[in-house]
Amino acid sequence: MNIDTALYRRIEAAEQLEVLRFWNDIDEAGQRKLAAQLAAINWEEIPGLIRDYVLQRPKTEIPDDLAPAKYFPDRAVDAESADLYRRAVAAGENALRQGRVCCLTVAGGQGTRLGFDGPKGTYPIGPVSGRSLFAYFAGSILRAGQKYGRPISWYIMTSLLNCDATIEFFRRNDFFGLAPEQVFFFTQGTMPAIGYDGKLLLGARDSLALSPDGHGGTLLALRKSGALERMEQEKTDIISYFQVDNPLVKMCDPRFIGLHDLERSDMSAIMLAKTGPFEKLGNFCVSGGRLHIIEYSDLPEVLAQKRNADGSLAFVAGSPAIHMISRRFVSELTADGVLKLPWHRADKKIPTVDAQGNPVKPETPNGVKLESFIFDALPLAKRTMILEGDRKEVFAPTKNATGVDSAESCRQMLVDRDARRLEAAGVSVPRRGDGSVDAKIEISPALVLDDEDAKAYVKTHRVTRIEPGTEICLD
Numbered sequence: 001m002n003i004d005t006a007l008y009r010r011i012e013a014a015e016q017l018e019v020l021r022f023w024n025d026i027d028e029a030g031q032r033k034l035a036a037q038l039a040a041i042n043w044e045e046i047p048g049l050i051r052d053y054v055l056q057r058p059k060t061e062i063p064d065d066l067a068p069a070k071y072f073p074d075r076a077v078d079a080e081s082a083d084l085y086r087r088a089v090a091a092g093e094n095a096l097r098q099g100r101v102c103c104l105t106v107a108g109g110q111g112t113r114l115g116f117d118g119p120k121g122t123y124p125i126g127p128v129s130g131r132s133l134f135a136y137f138a139g140s141i142l143r144a145g146q147k148y149g150r151p152i153s154w155y156i157m158t159s160l161l162n163c164d165a166t167i168e169f170f171r172r173n174d175f176f177g178l179a180p181e182q183v184f185f186f187t188q189g190t191m192p193a194i195g196y197d198g199k200l201l202l203g204a205r206d207s208l209a210l211s212p213d214g215h216g217g218t219l220l221a222l223r224k225s226g227a228l229e230r231m232e233q234e235k236t237d238i239i240s241y242f243q244v245d246n247p248l249v250k251m252c253d254p255r256f257i258g259l260h261d262l263e264r265s266d267m268s269a270i271m272l273a274k275t276g277p278f279e280k281l282g283n284f285c286v287s288g289g290r291l292h293i294i295e296y297s298d299l300p301e302v303l304a305q306k307r308n309a310d311g312s313l314a315f316v317a318g319s320p321a322i323h324m325i326s327r328r329f330v331s332e333l334t335a336d337g338v339l340k341l342p343w344h345r346a347d348k349k350i351p352t353v354d355a356q357g358n359p360v361k362p363e364t365p366n367g368v369k370l371e372s373f374i375f376d377a378l379p380l381a382k383r384t385m386i387l388e389g390d391r392k393e394v395f396a397p398t399k400n401a402t403g404v405d406s407a408e409s410c411r412q413m414l415v416d417r418d419a420r421r422l423e424a425a426g427v428s429v430p431r432r433g434d435g436s437v438d439a440k441i442e443i444s445p446a447l448v449l450d451d452e453d454a455k456a457y458v459k460t461h462r463v464t465r466i467e468p469g470t471e472i473c474l475d
């Protein structure tokens, strides 16, 4: 088959005809596949992207008026804030009861650091049961729906690379007790990877090397997939956004939902107090009256190290990527069917083919992937709100197989959280001399959403103590 002439001309104008170098060697099915990938590319923007992001390192402009962003502290500081927090909890519970809240998990990433074969959400994270990341979220969403008397819709963003496997996993697990129609899968866009020579990389003779376009792609994908429309029909107007690798997240936290609502915020965020000036979290900053997240690698060292009079970090607010987003805001941003968020460059080892079309797995980075980030929508929001979170209660990222932010550290945080819950409910939990929990404990998220549930659980099941060294899964 011949390639469409208009498409050919566009590829030629972008100086990328090399993508067709195996065209005459591949079968018709392969030609169709490649042609479809090529037709989906905005060729007119490719030369500019290569010039600005590949052939040179993009310079991030750091505004000179950067100031630390204000936030609501985790604990009320006076009677006025205590009253506000009480009202926020009530408002959040109301929103949940009225069915105004839905959940959104971004699960389109490739999870390369974890090195796990399969969608990251299927990773067995349960410290005792080995239940998956998806099972954790599903359990909490199920329980929250029961608690507030309204099933909560769950939107899951996948990418073309993992969408079939994700859906299949849900089917195999009977949607973890959720009604299948409660779960809406949608797929984000892709971007072609570009070699350091400024040429688009082929992943195979009949395929570009495509990768998901970053979690910033969520917003447009919500519109294009019909998810926004569905939310409108369901009358959900608050989207609880979280990442697939944080099973500790409280996606239905009434106080966070309520503050977002009371503040009439477009996009809200949880912040964590950074453990040090250079902790690898994005920094909440204000510039020109707008909220920005400046990546840890871009925050000038003097600002990162700047201290307040009491010795605390001036730029203390780090982002764990937990947001409440108003549906109206997403709707307005994507009204024209386009959303131009800035691109970010990531240097990666991208599997490709050699001159003969044989597969090559590079040992060192050989090109660039371009991604957009959800937090770049923050400066577009007129109203924002930041609430401090308690790290040990809300953030256990599973990025790596071992070490910092790993499956290992995440499992430990889950055990610690469940141990605290049991203790708060009056159960005796064995602790070693250094205070660490001397048992492996896991509580089913479908049974216990919060401390109140934990109390009810231990009462009905008559749990009074956990023996040292035991492995126990309260299901």
Ligand code: UTP
Pocket: 106, 107, 108, 109, 110, 111, 112, 113, 114, 120, 157, 188, 212, 213, 214, 215, 217, 242, 243, 244, 245, 371, 399
């Ligand atoms: P990360 O930045 O940790 O990327 O994504 P990743 O792809 O999961 O892992 P690495 O970097 O390859 O090791 C943070 C969150 O954003 C989602 C991920 O699934 C994760 O929940 N994400 C990331 C997407 O949904 N789409 C993307 O294009 C990128």
